[in-house]
Amino acid sequence: xxxxxxxxxxxxxxxxxxxxxxxxGRWVGRFAGALAVLGGAVLTLVTVxxxxxxxxxxxxxxxxxxxxxLGPIQGDFEIVSMGTGFAVFSFLAWCQFNRGHVxxxxxxxxxxxxxxxxxxxxxxxxxxxxxxxxxxQTGLGLSDRLRFGDTTTILRIPVWWGxxxxxxGLWSFxxxxxxxxxxxxxxxxxxxxxxxxxx
Numbered sequence: 001x002x003x004x005x006x007x008x009x010x011x012x013x014x015x016x017x018x019x020x021x022x023x024x025g026r027w028v029g030r031f032a033g034a035l036a037v038l039g040g041a042v043l044t045l046v047t048v049x050x051x052x053x054x055x056x057x058x059x060x061x062x063x064x065x066x067x068x069x070l071g072p073i074q075g076d077f078e079i080v081s082m083g084t085g086f087a088v089f090s091f092l093a094w095c096q097f098n099r100g101h102v103x104x105x106x107x108x109x110x111x112x113x114x115x116x117x118x119x120x121x122x123x124x125x126x127x128x129x130x131x132x133x134x135x136x137q138t139g140l141g142l143s144d145r146l147r148f149g150d151t152t153t154i155l156r157i158p159v160w161w162g163x164x165x166x167x168x169g170l171w172s173f174x175x176x177x178x179x180x181x182x183x184x185x186x187x188x189x190x191x192x193x194x195x196x197x198x199x
Contacts, residue, residue, distance in 0.1 A: 032094040145158070
């Protein structure tokens with residue numbers, strides 16, 4: 001049974017600096033994986049906060065004297081929304097590195113491995129541009145939040161924290177997408193996309 005994730009990049013001998021691309025790919029993969037693990041840890045913490053808050057709300061309304069003093073965690077919605085936002089953005093780079101974005105196989109399968117790699121060059125270029133544009137716009141939003149000093153309603157958490165967390169994920173996505181352009185170009189010039197990885 002094959003692994004659903006591609007192994008370490010192997011130089012094909014063709015393309016633009018294939019050995020350098022493979023070496024960079026190993027570091028990019030480690031970085032994207034570490035960011036995804038951090039996002040998973042934050043998402044787990046957010047889930048715990050949500051569950052504890054829901055149980056506290058239920059206990060406070062249960063009518064039992066021992067539990068009547070309990071209630072939801074103050075600002076649970078603010079914690080959950082900020083943490084979830086960071087987690088979602090932190091997974092994008094890992095998904096891109098592992099070719100996890102959706103493709104329509106019925107259209108790309110007839111192209112063959114090299115044709116698929118050539119198409120991937122174009123789509124990865126588009127994704128790089130979109131990720132950079134989103135990161136740039138989020139950076140402008142971060143500047144505004146810093147300038148106005150906005151905070152959340154209950155916990156008074158600076159709103160710019162959420163923008164900063166999203167910015168880390170978006171620029172990481174843009175960086176990994178730029179690397180995948182290089183990888184796809186070398187695959188198109190070589191033997192094509194690997195057949196055992198995800199489409």
